[in-house]
Ligand SMILES: Nc1ncnc2c1ncn2[C@@H]1O[C@H](COP(=O)(O)OP(=O)(O)OP(=O)(O)O)[C@@H](O)[C@H]1O
């Protein structure tokens with residue numbers, strides 16, 4: 001019997017995952033393979049305790065890459081390395097290299113604010129500012145002094161986030177008056193407004209109902225033509241439905257210490273249908289984690 005996930009009312013793993021993956025691959029056959037990120041031996045510590053270590057892989061342009069794995073294996077820690085959000089945590093330190101289009105993001109002289117302009121982030125809990133819908137979207141462009149007409153930027157961003165039709169008549173009302181799913185799409189519009197190249201999403205739909213979740217997934221599939229997307233998710237169906245490649249992380253015991261490690265990274269279809277590592281297989285089929 002398949003257990004039902006209480007939050008989504010969906011089974012954690014469907015028997016026909018492979019079919020879902022295959023259908024999506026057919027829908028986008030010409031996926032290019034240009035690396036946006038190349039990580040080389042990345043390790044992140046909090047204080048002197050390593051949270052995740054030994055991560056080397058490339059993430060590709062115009063693809064959706066999913067990070068999956070049990071709680072505490074370092075998914076959020078790692079995704080935050082990709083736009084230097086860990087800089088904001090005083091105890092965090094990084095070793096190894098994070099190359100973005102070949103540029104070392106942690107090299108001397110790299111401005112983290114510029115990094116976050118190119119690499120936007122959407123969080124688990126929708127976090128609109130206590131401002132109008134319009135001002136939320138206009139916030140980043142105003143701070144950055146972007147020259148385009150602000151009404152155009154706001155409309156374009158809300159359209160890209162598939163929110164325009166729902167909010168065009170109430171742009172000046174407070175964003176807190178929106179539903180959770182709308183607030184999350186507003187946060188995506190806010191991230192898009194500064195014209196990033198990459199969007200990082202750490203469990204963007206885990207606080208949302210199934211309909212809003214599905215809207216966010218559709219949106220990712222729309223956006224990936226123009227952007228590169230990295231998503232952390234605990235929802236196996238979501239990883240299978242939306243991602244091109246999947247990275248599975250696990251917690252290893254290194255001399256008594258729990259450290260996150262990349263176990264397997266491959267095309268999503270392979271991870272879900274024919275993984276090399278037994279631990280990946282057990283995780284994606286719901287046997288642990
Ligand atoms: N700010 C922090 N200070 C100290 N330790 C931290 C901090 N953030 C995370 N950690 C630790 O780093 C490890 C990895 O945490 P992280 O949040 O990256 O895991 P995760 O895979 O995102 O987990 P989850 O699925 O629960 O979100 C954990 O042991 C966690 O306790």
Ligand SMILES: [Mg+2]
Nearest residue numbers: 075076077232
């Ligand atoms: Mg996390």
